[in-house]
Amino acid sequence: xxxxxxxxxxxxxxxxxxLLTLRAWRLICNCDVLAYPQTGDGDSLARSIxxxxxxxxxxxxxxxxxxxxxxxPARTAYNAAALKIARxxxxxxxVAFLCEGDxxxxxxxxxxxxxxxxxxxxxxxxxxxxxxxxxxxIARPLAARNDVLKVxxxxxxxxRLRSEIETADAIAIIKVGKHFDKxxxxxxxxxxxxxxxxxxxxxxxxxxxxxxxxxxxxxxxYFSTILIYKGAEPW
Amino acid sequence: xxxxxxxxxxxxxxxxxxLLTLRAWRLICNCDVLAYPQTGDGDSLARSIxxxxxxxxxxxxxxxxxxxxxxxPARTAYNAAALKIARxxxxxxxVAFLCEGDxxxxxxxxxxxxxxxxxxxxxxxxxxxxxxxxxxxIARPLAARNDVLKVxxxxxxxxRLRSEIETADAIAIIKVGKHFDKxxxxxxxxxxxxxxxxxxxxxxxxxxxxxxxxxxxxxxxYFSTILIYKGAEPW
Numbered sequence: 001x002x003x004x005x006x007x008x009x010x011x012x013x014x015x016x017x018x019l020l021t022l023r024a025w026r027l028i029c030n031c032d033v034l035a036y037p038q039t040g041d042g043d044s045l046a047r048s049i050x051x052x053x054x055x056x057x058x059x060x061x062x063x064x065x066x067x068x069x070x071x072x073p074a075r076t077a078y079n080a081a082a083l084k085i086a087r088x089x090x091x092x093x094x095v096a097f098l099c100e101g102d103x104x105x106x107x108x109x110x111x112x113x114x115x116x117x118x119x120x121x122x123x124x125x126x127x128x129x130x131x132x133x134x135x136x137x138i139a140r141p142l143a144a145r146n147d148v149l150k151v152x153x154x155x156x157x158x159x160r161l162r163s164e165i166e167t168a169d170a171i172a173i174i175k176v177g178k179h180f181d182k183x184x185x186x187x188x189x190x191x192x193x194x195x196x197x198x199x200x201x202x203x204x205x206x207x208x209x210x211x212x213x214x215x216x217x218x219x220x221x222y223f224s225t226i227l228i229y230k231g232a233e234p235w
Numbered sequence: 236x237x238x239x240x241x242x243x244x245x246x247x248x249x250x251x252x253x254l255l256t257l258r259a260w261r262l263i264c265n266c267d268v269l270a271y272p273q274t275g276d277g278d279s280l281a282r283s284i285x286x287x288x289x290x291x292x293x294x295x296x297x298x299x300x301x302x303x304x305x306x307x308p309a310r311t312a313y314n315a316a317a318l319k320i321a322r323x324x325x326x327x328x329x330v331a332f333l334c335e336g337d338x339x340x341x342x343x344x345x346x347x348x349x350x351x352x353x354x355x356x357x358x359x360x361x362x363x364x365x366x367x368x369x370x371x372x373i374a375r376p377l378a379a380r381n382d383v384l385k386v387x388x389x390x391x392x393x394x395r396l397r398s399e400i401e402t403a404d405a406i407a408i409i410k411v412g413k414h415f416d417k418x419x420x421x422x423x424x425x426x427x428x429x430x431x432x433x434x435x436x437x438x439x440x441x442x443x444x445x446x447x448x449x450x451x452x453x454x455x456x457y458f459s460t461i462l463i464y465k466g467a468e469p470w
Binding site: 011014016017019020021022025026094106107110117122124132133143144145146151153155157160164168188 | 246248249251252253254255256258260262337338339340342345348352357359360361362363364366367368370371374375376377378379380381382383384385386388389390391395396399402403463
């Protein structure tokens with residue numbers, strides 16, 4: 001294993017720059033190379049979260065990751081990025097990959113980790129996840145005491161979602177996007193839509209929180225989370 | 236609602252002081268009153284995490300919470316603490332309650348929140364949870380893509396734990412303590428003990444990580460977490 005440079009998977013939190021950890025902040029100020037994912041349009045949420053702290057003379061490595069159903073272009077992009085990062089590491093430079101939320105909680109860092117960690121020193125710095133940031137935003141507990149908490153990605157089949165929701169005390173449904181109506185129907189059917197909230201753009205300036213029963217049918221942003229807490233009073 | 240002072244539920248992360256968020260750090264440096272839970276012996280993990288940043292002239296409010304099966308003494312302690320905190324808030328002082336991990340992720344802040352939030356302005360600052368810090372520690376993803384992730388408190392009945400584990404892709408078992416043998420037996424039975432790790436004192440100086448199949452029977456610390464990731468190679 002090359003020990004020349006270290007790859008840091010930096011959790012940079014859900015959106016508000018003040019939710020960076022002291023460690024992430026220190027590493028951003030001092031790292032040789034800052035890498036981050038960006039869309040085909042050149043937008044990077046991860047970079048924008050860290051923008052107030054990025055040194056003017058930082059070496060940046062933007063990784064353009066197409067968001068498409070077909071995963072092949074993304075795989076190609078991560079393969080190319082892993083090679084570039086390995087080159088920096090081999091030359092003794094530390095690289096920090098900026099990752100929204102937490103790198104190991106459904107994070108995009110995973111795709112670099114599986115390509116780089118076997119050959120180069122890799123350290124993950126945990127971050128505040130959208131999960132707990134969303135609970136803070138709606139001002140309701142996520143889970144307490146002996147609650148069973150489940151995190152369910154919205155693309156799962158309706159039957160699976162329904163049975164998992166029925167047997168949980170607290171539920172977070174992530175990656176809502178175009179699956180909103182499917183989930184809304186399940187929650188109405190289970191009489192849980194009055195115990196649920198949807199939060200969009202958590203901790204960002206355009207954060208939006210709604211009771212699920214107040215939201216019209218239709219698509220919601222991909223980065224939306226629905227939280228259900230059976231232990232709370234209905235809204 | 237009195238708007239004189241604000242109660243902040245501050246997530247201070249899993250143990251390493253550098254995993255505080257910039258916001259938690261700023262509030263600790265500037266808040267009028269710092270409250271935190273401590274054991275009957277006067278130990279406070281939450282305070283020790285923040286110790287490097289607590290101003291010398293800070294007003295501190297230690298809340299002694301007995302850790303017993305009988306919850307009545309704890310209820311009495313939180314009732315008394317809520318009254319003291321309300322008095323500070325009514326006199327225009329801001330109070331920050333230091334909470335290990337994240338305040339709404341099985342956090343002790345919940346007990347104050349339910350006593351204070353209806354009458355006083357209350358803001359929750361999310362923190363890094365032991366969940367993602369543990370995954371970073373063992374250097375394995377917690378969950379990815381469309382994985383179903385479940386958080387299961389160890390005191391649950393064996394049947395319930397078993398059925399929830401069988402139908403998940405990724406599992407975190409929290410509050411392990413004296414329930415370790417029960418869980419070890421279930422995981423062996425399901426051939427999952429080679430896919431599981433136990434982490435004690437995550438991110439603290441005495442952090443200890445072991446493959447589950449290497450750990451002898453017996454009690455483990457209360458603040459231990461077992462992570463199981465079915466998608467990974469066995470160790």
